[in-house]
Amino acid sequence: MSDAAESITRVHRAEWARVVAALTRRFGDLDIAEEAAAEAFAAAVERWPAEGVPPNPGGWLTTTASRKAIDRIRRENKRDDKHKEARMVYDDDPPEPVGAIDDDRLRLIFTCCHPALAPEARVALTLRLVAGLTVPEIARAFLVQEPAMGQRITRAKAKIKAARIPYRVPSAEDLPARVSGVLAVLYLVFNEGYLATGPGTDPVRPGLTAEAIRLARLIRALLPDDGEAAGLLALMLLTEARRTARVSAGGELVTLAEQDRGSWDAALIAEGHRLVRERLAAAAAGTPPGRYQILAAINAVHTSVRDARDTDWSQILALYDQLVRLDRSPIVALNRAVAVAELDGPEVALAAVDRLQDRLAGYHAFHAIRADLLRRLGDGHRSRAAYDKAIELAGNTAEVAYLTRRRDQLG
Amino acid sequence: MQYLVSVIDDKSDPGSTDRQPAISAFNDRLIAEGYWVFAGGLADTDTATVVDNRGEEAVFSDGPFVESKEYLAGVWVWEAPDLDVALRLAAEASEVCDRKIEVRPFR
Numbered sequence: 001m002s003d004a005a006e007s008i009t010r011v012h013r014a015e016w017a018r019v020v021a022a023l024t025r026r027f028g029d030l031d032i033a034e035e036a037a038a039e040a041f042a043a044a045v046e047r048w049p050a051e052g053v054p055p056n057p058g059g060w061l062t063t064t065a066s067r068k069a070i071d072r073i074r075r076e077n078k079r080d081d082k083h084k085e086a087r088m089v090y091d092d093d094p095p096e097p098v099g100a101i102d103d104d105r106l107r108l109i110f111t112c113c114h115p116a117l118a119p120e121a122r123v124a125l126t127l128r129l130v131a132g133l134t135v136p137e138i139a140r141a142f143l144v145q146e147p148a149m150g151q152r153i154t155r156a157k158a159k160i161k162a163a164r165i166p167y168r169v170p171s172a173e174d175l176p177a178r179v180s181g182v183l184a185v186l187y188l189v190f191n192e193g194y195l196a197t198g199p200g201t202d203p204v205r206p207g208l209t210a211e212a213i214r215l216a217r218l219i220r221a222l223l224p225d226d227g228e229a230a231g232l233l234a235l236m237l238l239t240e241a242r243r244t245a246r247v248s249a250g251g252e253l254v255t256l257a258e259q260d261r262g263s264w265d266a267a268l269i270a271e272g273h274r275l276v277r278e279r280l281a282a283a284a285a286g287t288p289p290g291r292y293q294i295l296a297a298i299n300a301v302h303t304s305v306r307d308a309r310d311t312d313w314s315q316i317l318a319l320y321d322q323l324v325r326l327d328r329s330p331i332v333a334l335n336r337a338v339a340v341a342e343l344d345g346p347e348v349a350l351a352a353v354d355r356l357q358d359r360l361a362g363y364h365a366f367h368a369i370r371a372d373l374l375r376r377l378g379d380g381h382r383s384r385a386a387y388d389k390a391i392e393l394a395g396n397t398a399e400v401a402y403l404t405r406r407r408d409q410l411g
Numbered sequence: 412m413q414y415l416v417s418v419i420d421d422k423s424d425p426g427s428t429d430r431q432p433a434i435s436a437f438n439d440r441l442i443a444e445g446y447w448v449f450a451g452g453l454a455d456t457d458t459a460t461v462v463d464n465r466g467e468e469a470v471f472s473d474g475p476f477v478e479s480k481e482y483l484a485g486v487w488v489w490e491a492p493d494l495d496v497a498l499r500l501a502a503e504a505s506e507v508c509d510r511k512i513e514v515r516p517f518r
Contacts, residue, residue, distance in 0.1 A: 116494060163516045164412050166493040174495070 004049040007057065012041060015058040016132030017218070019065050021104035024167060030111075030157050032069050034129060040065035105130070106222045107167050113182040114165045121156035122185045128153055130218075131211045141208050142192065179223065183232045183292065186215050190236050194243070195396050209240055227279055231293030234275035238299035241268035246398075253402035257308040269303050276300040294323045313342040330359040334366055346376040364393035368403055380410045412516060413448060413490055414497045416504065419511040420484035426509035437507045441489065446500060448488040456482045484510065488517075 016037065023033035040061045054060040112125040124142075127133045133141075139149035159165070170178040193208025216233040223229045245259040254260075279293045289297070298319045301312055320336035334356055341349035350373045353366070360366035371386035387407035394400050420426060441447035456475040463470045475482065487504070491497040497514050505512045 114494075116498065162518070163514075164493040166495050170495065174499070 002049060004053060005045075007053045008041070008044055008048060011044070011053075011057040011061070012132060013214070015061055016041070017105045017108060017130045018058060019061050020129050020132075021108040022062050023065055023069055024108060024111075025104050026066065027069050027073065028167070030129065030160060032072060033065075034157075036065040036069035036072065037061075039068045043068075103222055105218065106169055109182055109219065109222075110170060110178055111160060111165060111167050113178075113185045114160070115178070115181055116163065116165060117156050117159065119185075119188070121152055122181075123188055124149060124152050125156050126185050126215070127189065127211065131215060133211065137207075179226055180228065180290075182219060183216075183228055186212050186219065186236075187232060187292075189215070190239075194239060195399075209236070209243065212236060213240060227282055227287060228290040228292045230275050230279055231290060231296045234272045234279070234296035235292050235299060237268045237272035237275070238296060238303050241265040241272065241303065251398055251401055252405065253396070253398040255402075256302060259308075261306055261308075264303065272296065273300055273304070289322075291323060291327050294319055294326070298323075311342070313339050317343055330356045331363070331365075334360060334363075334369060338369060341373060341376075346373040349373055350377065362393065364390045364395070364399070366390075367393065368399075371403075371406070375406075375410065384410050412493065412497075413488055414494075415515045415517060416487040416489055416497070416501060417483050417513040417515070418452075418485040418487075418504070418508050419481050419513060421481050421511070423480055430508055433507045437504065441487075441500070446489045446491055446496075448490050450485070450487045452485040453483060481511075 019037045019040065020030075020033045023036055024030055027033060043064055044057075044061060048054075109126065109130055112129055113122045117125065120142075124138055127138045127141075128135065135150045135153065136146050138153075139146040142149070144152075169175075190209055190212035193210075193212060213233070213236050216229070216236055219226075220229045220233045241264050242256075242259060244265075245261070245263045246254055248254050276293075276296050279289060280297070283289050283293075298316055301315050301319070305311055317336070317339040320332070320339055323332050324336060334353065337349045337352040337356075340352055350370070353370050353373060356366060367386045367390035371383050371390055374380075374383035374386055384407060387403055387410070391400055391403045391407065394403060438447065438450055441450075459475045461472045461474065461476045463472075485508075489497060489500065491500065494514070494516070501512045501514045
């Protein structure tokens with residue numbers, strides 16, 4: 001890659017959201033902002049290789065994009081004055097200080113992750129307007145046809161305009177719920193990258209996990225006092241650190257106990273552990289941790305030993321007990337049972353898992369965990385039936401390969 | 412910006428019937444705070460008549476135009492600066508009415 005091309009890629013990563021956010025604030029229209037930002041980056045691709053990278057690339061892009069936006073508005077004004085009415089509501093006084101930086105990007109993120117939009121639209125809008133992925137890239141990542149993905153984004157932008165979803169940081173009263181909505185979007189993006197579903201898909205899509213981490217870092221920088229933002233970033237880092245060890249060369253899932261711990265990413269683990277320690281200190285000072293912080297702590301326990309046999313399961317169980325109090329979901333109870341199996345044996349764990357039958361019968365991991373517990377109890381017949389069910393329900397190709405091998409080893 | 416706020420009731424799981432005093436108090440507040448444009452409760456769906464005059468002559472028929480488990484029980488029109496304000500009021504309205512609420516902007 002040439003120097004200019006490399007700079008454009010780097011500047012795109014760093015500046016895209018800032019350019020879109022600044023233009024949205026100025027022109028009150030996401031469409032205009034998105035299109036003008038894209039045109040400005042296209043102009044950079046054309047001109048920087050010949051003219052050199054400008055000293056302040058972000059400033060150059062914002063100025064160029066603003067000019068493009070004004071051109072478009074002038075063009076459209078000749079037709080109608082409608083866009084003036086449709087200007088987004090922008091609140092000049094920040095409602096409450098939410099950390100050190102009052103950044104337009106924060107408004108952009110809150111608008112893209114607004115609860116009045118459908119969850120898949122929030123994900124798509126965030127990846128397009130904040131992360132700067134193209135529509136074809138997002139369509140590919142979610143196995144959706146390009147026109148359908150384009151329409152999903154267009155429809156979401158139209159709703160923002162027509163229903164007047166505001167462009168501002170939510171009021172203090174709404175903020176906790178809205179931040180947790182933003183974090184949920186990022187976690188969704190991360191999980192889709194980490195445990196990709198659908199036959200014929202790569203089992204892991206590192207592009208999506210990388211984008212999710214980049215966005216989580218941004219949120220963490222914008223909301224430095226938010227414990228859950230730190231928790232989610234730590235959770236992502238500690239999960240991402242194990243990515244390459246998680247799928248074998250043959251494309252099969254490798255369980256945590258069997259992974260080559262030497263191939264884990266030590267730098268990501270160190271960063272994740274630092275964040276978890278920071279949150280532990282906050283918890284000790286009286287701020288109770290939320291679910292992402294607890295999940296991150298569980299992952300920190302797993303990643304702090306070189307040998308799976310040294311895992312401190314009683315600490316993991318204590319963390320799950322804490323999580324169960326916050327999150328009554330049967331999936332949390334299911335994962336807790338895995339720790340119970342290590343401490344109290346597979347029989348006790350199986351009883352706990354079986355109690356979840358009604359609520360988790362359609363979830364592949366429920367059957368996979370049951371299959372493993374039954375195998376450990378020597379019940380090959382019922383274990384096989386549970387593996388069959390897990391294989392039928394699993395969407396991830398690496399997981400299917402792993403479960404199939406385990407089933408066939410039952411003999 | 413004006414929003415149509417629909418109160419949705421459910422035939423198989425109707426909301427409580429003792430909400431009127433609370434709704435009146437909520438309406439007074441909407442008026443005092445400048446959000447209130449219009450409000451009205453609707454009679455039962457069985458009382459509806461459908462009129463179709465797209466053809467040669469007007470045809471009148473009995474009953475709602477669509478039979479469904481969920482139905483419109485009443486409406487408000489609110490004036491609110493943006494959707495966040497409308498949604499916060501709608502969350503209160505849902506609690507006050509003990510029914511689901513739909514918020515839809517006017518064009």
